[in-house]
Amino acid sequence: MAVTLDQTIAQKQHTFLSRMFASQTFWVVIAVILACLFLSFATDAFATQKNLYNITRNITFVAIVALGMTFVIITGGIDLSVGSVLCLCSMVLAVTMHAGYSIEIGILASVLTALAIGAFNGILIAYLGFPPFVVTLGMLSIARSLAMVASNNTVVFQFGPDHDKLLALGGGAWLFGIANPVLYMILLALITGFTLRWTRFGRHIFAIGGNEHAATLTGVPVRQIKVAVYMISALAAGIAGIIQTGWLGAVTTNLGTGMELQVIAATVIGGANLAGGVGTAFGAIVGAALIEVIRNSLGLLGINAFWQGVFIGGAILMAVLFDRIRNFRRSD
Amino acid sequence: MHEIAIPGRSWESEAAATTAGQEDMGGIRLVAVLELTNISKHFGAIQAVNDVSFTLEAGQVVGLMGDNGAGKSTLVKMIAGNFRPSHGTMQMDGKELILHKPVEARQHGIEIVHQDLALCNNLTAAANVYLGRELRLGVGPFRILDYAAMYKRAGQIFAELKSETRPRDLVKQMSGGQRQAVAIARTMLSQAKIVLMDEPTAAISVRQVAEVLNLIRHLRDQGIAVVLISHRMPDVFDVADRVIVMRRGRKVADKKIAASSPEEVTGLITGAIEQVS
Numbered sequence: 001m002a003v004t005l006d007q008t009i010a011q012k013q014h015t016f017l018s019r020m021f022a023s024q025t026f027w028v029v030i031a032v033i034l035a036c037l038f039l040s041f042a043t044d045a046f047a048t049q050k051n052l053y054n055i056t057r058n059i060t061f062v063a064i065v066a067l068g069m070t071f072v073i074i075t076g077g078i079d080l081s082v083g084s085v086l087c088l089c090s091m092v093l094a095v096t097m098h099a100g101y102s103i104e105i106g107i108l109a110s111v112l113t114a115l116a117i118g119a120f121n122g123i124l125i126a127y128l129g130f131p132p133f134v135v136t137l138g139m140l141s142i143a144r145s146l147a148m149v150a151s152n153n154t155v156v157f158q159f160g161p162d163h164d165k166l167l168a169l170g171g172g173a174w175l176f177g178i179a180n181p182v183l184y185m186i187l188l189a190l191i192t193g194f195t196l197r198w199t200r201f202g203r204h205i206f207a208i209g210g211n212e213h214a215a216t217l218t219g220v221p222v223r224q225i226k227v228a229v230y231m232i233s234a235l236a237a238g239i240a241g242i243i244q245t246g247w248l249g250a251v252t253t254n255l256g257t258g259m260e261l262q263v264i265a266a267t268v269i270g271g272a273n274l275a276g277g278v279g280t281a282f283g284a285i286v287g288a289a290l291i292e293v294i295r296n297s298l299g300l301l302g303i304n305a306f307w308q309g310v311f312i313g314g315a316i317l318m319a320v321l322f323d324r325i326r327n328f329r330r331s332d
Numbered sequence: 333m334h335e336i337a338i339p340g341r342s343w344e345s346e347a348a349a350t351t352a353g354q355e356d357m358g359g360i361r362l363v364a365v366l367e368l369t370n371i372s373k374h375f376g377a378i379q380a381v382n383d384v385s386f387t388l389e390a391g392q393v394v395g396l397m398g399d400n401g402a403g404k405s406t407l408v409k410m411i412a413g414n415f416r417p418s419h420g421t422m423q424m425d426g427k428e429l430i431l432h433k434p435v436e437a438r439q440h441g442i443e444i445v446h447q448d449l450a451l452c453n454n455l456t457a458a459a460n461v462y463l464g465r466e467l468r469l470g471v472g473p474f475r476i477l478d479y480a481a482m483y484k485r486a487g488q489i490f491a492e493l494k495s496e497t498r499p500r501d502l503v504k505q506m507s508g509g510q511r512q513a514v515a516i517a518r519t520m521l522s523q524a525k526i527v528l529m530d531e532p533t534a535a536i537s538v539r540q541v542a543e544v545l546n547l548i549r550h551l552r553d554q555g556i557a558v559v560l561i562s563h564r565m566p567d568v569f570d571v572a573d574r575v576i577v578m579r580r581g582r583k584v585a586d587k588k589i590a591a592s593s594p595e596e597v598t599g600l601i602t603g604a605i606e607q608v609s
Contacts (some may be wrong), residue, residue, distance in 0.1 A: 214463070
C-alpha cells in the first residue's frame with residue numbers, strides 16, 4: 001500500500017457529501033425549504049408573488065448586517081451596536097439630503113459615519129483591550145442618541161432634490177422584478193464569501209478566532225485586522241441603513257431597535273460560532289431567511305404575533321443543539 | 333537589515349568567526365552560525381541572564397537545560413528577538429546581530445517553535461504552516477490565496493520530516509506528535525539557520541516523543557542549528573550533541589553529550605555540582 005506524495009497532499013478528511021451533511025448551514029437550508037413547502041400547501045397566501053417579494057426583501061436588511069457581523073463573530077468578537085449604527089447612518093443620510101445636498105454626498109456622509117464608528121469600536125477593542133461586548137454596548141447607546149440629536153427626534157421623510165433617486169435606490173426592482181435590496185444582498189454576500197475564502201485577510205480573520213495568541217506569534221497583524229472587522233460590521237449596518245431609508249421613504253429614531261439580536265441570531269443559526277473561528281457568508285443569509293420565514297409563516301397561519309419570540313428563540317437553540325450533538329459524536 | 337558594524341570591533345568578530353569556524357569536534361569541521369558574547373539581561377533588579385557566552389554551530393543540536401527560572405527562556409527570547417540583551421553582543425555569521433522584533437529574527441533565519449505550538453485548531457495543517465506568510469496569486473492588490481501551492485509545499489515538508497501529517501487535515505483532530513510536526517514544518521518554509529524549540533516533548537505521549545526527536549534529527553541533518561530547551565533528561569541525551577546547563581542566570585556547563593552524564597547534568601541543574609568547564 002504505497003501512498004504517493006500527491007495522494008497524501010490530495011487526501012481530504014471528508015468528501016463533499018459528508019462535509020455537507022455535517023454542516024449546520026445545510027440543515028438550516030433544509031429547514032427553510034421544508035417550511036416553505038409546507039406553507040405553500042397549508043396557506044394560499046404564502047406562494048404568491050407579493051408575499052415572496054416581501055419575504056425576500058425583509059430578509060435583506062438583517063442579512064446584510066449579518067454579513068458584516070459574520071466577520072466580527074469569526075474573530076471571536078461581538079458587535080451589539082449595529083442596530084443603532086443602522087439608525088444613525090440612516091439619519092445622517094436623511095438629514096444631509098433633507099438639507100438640500102445630493103444623494104452622493106448623503107451616502108458619502110453616511111458611509112463615513114459608519115466607518116468612523118467602526119474604527120472607534122475597533123481601536124478601543126484592539127489597542128486598548130476593552131471587551132467587545134462593553135464597547136459595542138456603549139456604542140449602541142451612543143449611536144442611537146446621536147441619531148436623535150441629528151434629527152431632533154423627528155421623522156424625516158423629505159429628502160431634498162434627490163428624493164426620488166433615493167426611493168428608487170431602495171424601493172425599485174432593476175433586474176427581473178427582484179427587489180433592489182435583494183440584489184445588493186447577493187452582491188455583498190458574494191464579496192463576503194470571496195473575502196473569507198480567498199484572501200489573506202479572510203484567512204487571518206479565521207486564525208484570530210481560532211487562536212489569537214498564535215496569530216500574534218506568527219506575525220499576523222491582529223490589531224489592524226480587529227479594527228478592520230469592526231469597521232466592516234459598522235459599514236454593513238450603514239449600507240443596510242441607506243437601503244432601508246430608500247425602501248421605507250422615512251426615517252424615525254427607533255429604526256433598527258433590537259436588530260442586533262436578530263442579526264446575531266441569524267449568524268448563529270447559520271452556523272457561526274460565538275466562540276470564534278467558524279462562520280460563512282451563506283450561513284448568515286440562510287439564518288436570516290429562516291428567521292424571516294418563521295415570522296412570515298406565523299402571521300399567515302394566524303398564530304398570535306406574541307408567539308414569534310418563542311419560535312425564533314427555539315430556532316436559535318435548535319441550531320446550536322445540532323452543533324452540540326455533532327461535537328458529542330466527534331468526541332466519542 | 334539591522335546589522336550594524338561597529339568600527340574597532342570588526343577584528344574581534346573576524347577572529348571569533350575564524351576560531352569558531354575552525355573548532356574541531358569529533359573530526360567534523362563545524363561552522364558557527366550564532367555567537368553570543370557576555371550576554372546579560374535584567375528586568376529591574378532581577379538578573380535573569382548573567383554574562384552568558386556560547387556559539388551555535390550548523391547541524392548541531394544543543395540541549396539547553398536548567399531549573400525553572402534558570403534563565404533558559406529569557407536567553408532564547410533574546411535570540412528570537414522578543415527581548416533585547418541588557419549587555420553583551422550577538423553575532424551571526426561574523427556580523428553583529430541586533431533584533432528589535434521577532435519578525436527580524438525570522439528574516440535572519442532564526443525560527444522558534446513555541447511551547448504551546450501557536451496553532452489554530454480551526455485551520456488545516458497547511459494553513460497553519462503558512463500562517464502569516466500565505467502564498468498568493470495575482471498582481472498588486474488583487475491577490476488570492478494559492479491553496480494548491482500551499483498544500484503541495486506543506487505536503488512535501490511533512491514528507492521530508494517523515495511525518496504522517498496530511499496538509500488538508502484540521503489541526504483540531506491531530507495527535508500531539510502531528511501537531512509538533514506542523515509547528516516544526518513552519519520553520520522549514522524559509523532557509524532557517526537556527527531553530528529554537530521550547531519544551532517540544534513536555535506534554536505528549538512516549539510514542540510521540542520519539543516522533544518529535546526524529547523531527548529534530550531531520551532538522552539537524554539539513555544543517556540547521558537546533559536549540560532544544562527541555563526538562564526531560566532522556567530526550568536531551570538521546571538527540572543532543574552538546575548540553576548547556578543554566579543555573580540562576582549563569583551558564584554552569586557547556587560540554588559534549590558524550591563527555592557528560594545525566595547524573596552530572598542533574599547535579600549541575602540542582603547546584604550539587606557548582607560548575608564544570
